[in-house]
Amino acid sequence: MISQEEAETEETVTCLHMTFYHPCQEDKMMFRCLNFRKREQVRADEMAKFGRDSNICHYNLLDTRVSRIQFSLQFYRKLYSSESCFEIKNMSKKTKLIVDKTELGYLNKIDLPWKCIICFGDYQILAEIQEGEAVDYFETHLHLAEVPILQERRLPSPQPVPESGFSSSSFSSQGKNPIEIDENES
């Protein structure tokens, strides 16, 4: 038996926290198959897949509006750096995937910012990366939001919006009003 003093220094593990919200989450059962109780380990060489098809997606959403595979996440290490990173890829032909202000079409992918909001359809996910050292696996920790992640800033009187660029609440209108997209970005 190895004593605590002799044991190898324990590695910290990168953990991706994902907080889910759907406006109908109380009535419907879309999140029934997600494990909100405890962290789960994912091998670094596996893709974490989210979607309707439980044969392919470990993170299974029970909703006929969700695609077979909605999106996938891969863990990787940046070239010429020791930094680990996640990349998110939209696997749905029908639904755009919005990561903060970036709209991903089918098979588009981007690096996941350390803290961001992922949207598709009526789904909202707050993703937060807690960095760790281990390279063989990472962990996911799922949470359920009780209130919407994108705050609907329904102000009592109309507020002036800056003429150029986004207002600070421009992505709060996801799913209700069309988002204002800069032409250079679309």
Next chain:
Amino acid sequence: MISQEEAETEETVTCLHMTFYHPCQEDKMMFRCLNFRKREQVRADEMAKFGRDSNICHYNLLDTRVSRIQFSLQFYRKLYSSESCFEIKNMSKKTKLIVDKTELGYLNKIDLPWKCIICFGDYQILAEIQEGEAVDYFETHLHLAEVPILQERRLPSPQPVPESGFSSSSFSSQGKNPIEIDENES
């Protein structure tokens, strides 16, 4: 029955041609499980995995020196563009993956140039992308090289090498002599 005139225009399919070479390919059977006879279709949402473990890797290399998963390829579409692309990722903790002059460590990844040479251990693969329009799947077409892909330019008399930068034959020495790496790159 739909006549040829009424049928939808047939889509061209992106095909990744991969020409394999290993110095012992005649004696040993490392390529026995690869299908060199015909093109194979891969779904766009799947990773094409190359390695020793046939339970995980469709492209199976029968060689104890090869890692369980040696490398993977994913098909994706560039953001704000209609261009399709492949990305290669080194899945081996033991062996570097060299794509032209770029050395990938474990979990490092880069875009595959439209024509490039991939090396790991004694393996050499010439990869060539033939562009197509289809986005739901791509094809792979494997070939076997009869001569080394990296030409050993064993010239009869010593040749002068430029003092700075790589000589044009600098990556011809893969696997035999150590490659000269710029410090900024390593």
